[in-house]
Amino acid sequence: MAPMHRMAAGAALAIAILAPLLPGFPPFWVTLLSYIGLSGLVALGLVVLVGVAGLTSFGQAMFVGFGAYTTAILTTRYGLSPWLTLPVALLVSGGLAWAIGAVTLRLKGHYLAIATIAWNVSFFYLVGNLDFFHRNDGISGIPPITLAGIDFGDTRNFYFLVLACVVLAILLTRNLLNSRPGRAVRALRGGALAAESFGVNTFQARILAFVYAGVLAGLSGWLYAHLQRAVNPSPFGINMSIDYLLMAVAGGVHNIGGAFLGAAIVTLLRDQLQTLLPSLLHAQGNFEIIVFGALLILLLQFSPRGIWPHLAKLAGRLLPQGEKPAVPEPSEAQVLPPRPQPERGAEILRATALRKQFGGLVAVNDVGFHLAAGEVVGLIGPNGAGKSTTFNLLTGVLSATRGSVSFLGEEICGRAARHIATRGVARTFQHVKLVHGMTVLDNVALGAHLRAASGPLRAALKLDRAEEARIFALAWQQLHRVGLAHCAHLVADELSLGQQRLVEIARALCLDPVLLLLDEPAAGLRHLEKAALAKLLDRLRAEGMTILLVEHDMDFVMNLTDRLVVMNFGAELAQGRPKEIQGNPAVIDAYLGSAA
Numbered sequence: 186m187a188p189m190h191r192m193a194a195g196a197a198l199a200i201a202i203l204a205p206l207l208p209g210f211p212p213f214w215v216t217l218l219s220y221i222g223l224s225g226l227v228a229l230g231l232v233v234l235v236g237v238a239g240l241t242s243f244g245q246a247m248f249v250g251f252g253a254y255t256t257a258i259l260t261t262r263y264g265l266s267p268w269l270t271l272p273v274a275l276l277v278s279g280g281l282a283w284a285i286g287a288v289t290l291r292l293k294g295h296y297l298a299i300a301t302i303a304w305n306v307s308f309f310y311l312v313g314n315l316d317f318f319h320r321n322d323g324i325s326g327i328p329p330i331t332l333a334g335i336d337f338g339d340t341r342n343f344y345f346l347v348l349a350c351v352v353l354a355i356l357l358t359r360n361l362l363n364s365r366p367g368r369a370v371r372a373l374r375g376g377a378l379a380a381e382s383f384g385v386n387t388f389q390a391r392i393l394a395f396v397y398a399g400v401l402a403g404l405s406g407w408l409y410a411h412l413q414r415a416v417n418p419s420p421f422g423i424n425m426s427i428d429y430l431l432m433a434v435a436g437g438v439h440n441i442g443g444a445f446l447g448a449a450i451v452t453l454l455r456d457q458l459q460t461l462l463p464s465l466l467h468a469q470g471n472f473e474i475i476v477f478g479a480l481l482i483l484l485l486q487f488s489p490r491g492i493w494p495h496l497a498k499l500a501g502r503l504l505p506q507g508e509k510p511a512v513p514e515p516s517e518a519q520v521l522p523p524r525p526q527p528e529r530g531a532e533i534l535r536a537t538a539l540r541k542q543f544g545g546l547v548a549v550n551d552v553g554f555h556l557a558a559g560e561v562v563g564l565i566g567p568n569g570a571g572k573s574t575t576f577n578l579l580t581g582v583l584s585a586t587r588g589s590v591s592f593l594g595e596e597i598c599g600r601a602a603r604h605i606a607t608r609g610v611a612r613t614f615q616h617v618k619l620v621h622g623m624t625v626l627d628n629v630a631l632g633a634h635l636r637a638a639s640g641p642l643r644a645a646l647k648l649d650r651a652e653e654a655r656i657f658a659l660a661w662q663q664l665h666r667v668g669l670a671h672c673a674h675l676v677a678d679e680l681s682l683g684q685q686r687l688v689e690i691a692r693a694l695c696l697d698p699v700l701l702l703l704d705e706p707a708a709g710l711r712h713l714e715k716a717a718l719a720k721l722l723d724r725l726r727a728e729g730m731t732i733l734l735v736e737h738d739m740d741f742v743m744n745l746t747d748r749l750v751v752m753n754f755g756a757e758l759a760q761g762r763p764k765e766i767q768g769n770p771a772v773i774d775a776y777l778g779s780a781a
């Protein structure tokens with residue numbers, strides 16, 4: 186968390202703890218604060234789901250309902266203690282989120298949003314029409330929570346229970362987001378394609394975000410049921426889901442603090458407007474919804490990232506600055522051990538009659554070539570020759586129309602990008618694909634996804650720190666290698682395009698590849714940067730790594746590569762050593778002549 190954000194969060198927590206303890210603080214306001222906490226938990230799930238993973242849900246009230254109805258049924262019908270129903274409520278909301286996600290999360294964009302609406306509406310009518318849930322009358326007589334003589338039926342005690350849940354949820358969320366599975370979820374915003382190329386199972390990452398948001402909503406529902414001591418379908422309908430989304434967006438859907446700020450703004454504003462507007466307009470009605478609509482439109486126009494970033498900036502100005510938290514550069518000893526490289530000169534990849542058609546266009550036309558361990562091979566040719574498409578076929582980003590690719594003796598043609606990455610193939614992209622808003626160091630650490638194994642539970646409980654230290658040691662090492670260690674803590678978007686290409690190379694090196702595919706690595710680099718890159722690639726070759734690169738800078742290519750494969754109109758035009766290619770009349774005619 187940036188210092189400004191920590192300041193704002195610290196100030197908010199101090200107010201949240203101290204305010205209700207002030208003598209004369211009205212109990213009604215304590216209850217209002219509890220409701221802010223309950224809504225904030227749901228909005229926090231939306232921060233992970235919408236702000237971090239880029240998935241939109243209009244169905245969070247349903248997950249609140251899962252938690253609330255679970256404890257309502259178990260406590261009133263089976264006499265279970267609320268503390269026993271808590272894990273059950275979390276399991277039910279998480280389990281149902283998993284099941285719903287499994288059948289829904291293949292949808293993208295507004296189709297996903299519409300599907301979540303459909304789920305929420307179905308749930309609303311299901312509980313409202315089934316006797317099991319007591320239809321629209323709902324279930325009453327839910328017992329209060331007690332623990333070691335503390336009665337959480339008391340307004341202030343209940344508020345502190347909510348606050349404890351909120352603090353715990355914030356800590357767990359922070360831990361999760363700053364971890365291997367968290368980086369996978371954050372990588373979804375950089376494009377599933379890049380994430381899959383580094384071994385991230387993007388579907389699982391989407392499910393994780395969905396389930397996590399569902400569990401937080403379930404926790405909110407459990408608390409809500411014991412605060413209200415009764416449940417009925419109305420607080421779990423689509424209107425409430427929209428409210429939760431409004432809270433997250435108003436507060437700031439990209440910040441944890443934004444969830445609670447948004448919950449506070451909407452809850453307090455609704456409370457005030459519900460009294461003020463009818464008396465001003467001399468009529469009864471839900472006029473506050475119109476005000477919310479207008480405010481949302483204004484907010485999206487003038488501050489699409491919500492109010493939290495402004496508040497954090499203000500808090501940073503008013504309060505003394507803390508030290509910038511940074512992942513410290515660790516010692517060499519912690520770095521993950523390297524993968525053994527195949528024997529130099531051994532064939533590691535053979536593409537045979539590889540073909541890709543886009544409708545009537547043959548982008549790659551029965552191309553064949555091989556790569557031997559420890560050589561640097563250039564794939565060159567004029568624009569549109571099919572070089573990037575060939576890269577995409579080799580890395581599983583595109584599936585071939587026909588042909589075969591054998592890598593280390595295994596047929597990888599048609600395998601998923603994720604699988605090919607596990608075999609030791611790493612790549613960069615012609616159009617840089619870094620995760621926006623993420624630091625250079627985190628972006629690079631994403632490359633080591635396959636070299637670690639910690640899951641969400643270990644991450645949330647911070648049991649993954651030794652593994653994380655090794656991942657970051659590796660990320661630092663690769664940043665030093667590409668000469669960008671001084672940029673480690675910058676947000677990747679702040680770098681020049683040339684530097685971003687180097688970050689992509691560092692990320693690819695984190696996978697410790699056997700084969701490194703570089704798509705136009707020198708594009709956008711200055712003369713000295715190109716020389717440094719050539720030196721780096723030379724060193725990698727000396728270490729036994731195999732490199733296939735697409736590049737238009739012919740000086741760079743001719744000085745660096747051992748062999749060249751030339752493509753033209755999707756077909757292979759020539760293969761040979763740089764000197765041979767430079768003298769090949771067909772290549773001069775099709776490419777080099779015009780490039781010179």
Ligand SMILES: Nc1ncnc2c1ncn2[C@@H]1O[C@H](COP(=O)(O)OP(=O)(O)OP(=O)(O)O)[C@@H](O)[C@H]1O
Pocket residue numbers: 543546548566567568569570571572573574575615
């Ligand atoms: N996803 C796609 N759908 C349809 N056509 C595509 C797609 N990707 C590439 N093509 C087409 O395939 C042909 C080869 O494109 P490709 O990007 O592989 O060429 P390239 O050699 O990498 O070119 P450049 O050097 O300009 O990057 C082009 O005609 C391109 O328009």
